[in-house]
Amino acid sequence: xxxxxxxxxxxxxAMETPDGGIVRPSDxxxxxxxxxxxxxxxxxxxxxxxxxxxxxxxxxAEAGVALLGVSKDPPAKHRAFMAKQELAVPLATDAQDGGLxxxxxIWTEKQLYGKKFIGMVRTxxxxxxxxxxxxxxxxxxxxGHAAEVLxxxxxx
Numbered sequence: 001x002x003x004x005x006x007x008x009x010x011x012x013x014a015m016e017t018p019d020g021g022i023v024r025p026s027d028x029x030x031x032x033x034x035x036x037x038x039x040x041x042x043x044x045x046x047x048x049x050x051x052x053x054x055x056x057x058x059x060x061a062e063a064g065v066a067l068l069g070v071s072k073d074p075p076a077k078h079r080a081f082m083a084k085q086e087l088a089v090p091l092a093t094d095a096q097d098g099g100l101x102x103x104x105x106i107w108t109e110k111q112l113y114g115k116k117f118i119g120m121v122r123t124x125x126x127x128x129x130x131x132x133x134x135x136x137x138x139x140x141x142x143x144g145h146a147a148e149v150l151x152x153x154x155x156x
Contacts, residue, residue, distance in 0.1 A: 003105040015092035018078040033066040041081035052146035
């Protein structure tokens with residue numbers, strides 16, 4: 001399967017929300033959206049990233065841009081993460097085999113300290129109002145990332 005690229009439609013695969021609902025990329029049709037994928041709730045980098053997006057959530061909203069953070073963590077863990085870190089951004093669970101992160105090719109083999117494992121590659125997608133991928137940030141470095149994404153979203 002070929003990884004979707006800039007200009008392609010974001011695969012429209014359903015994910016579970018912390019409250020038991022369903023969200024899919026097509027739910028953001030008509031406005032730009034940022035969908036960021038992160039490895040795990042309550043880890044240092046992932047917490048910083050989620051807090052940075054939370055700090056800028058009002059700016060994204062004023063620009064008419066939806067936000068969605070995605071990991072494989074279960075909904076209950078997302079609820080606890082959101083409460084503990086006082087997050088004001090929506091999260092979703094992409095736990096199913098063949099889910100969105102699989103379709104995007106970002107649930108893949110990684111290596112840390114010489115050990116190989118399957119995990120989420122920290123990646124952010126900026127979608128235009130038609131649901132097409134406008135920009136991709138691969139292997140994201142967290143510091144300053146949310147602000148960079150906001151500037152790119154405003155430029156759409």
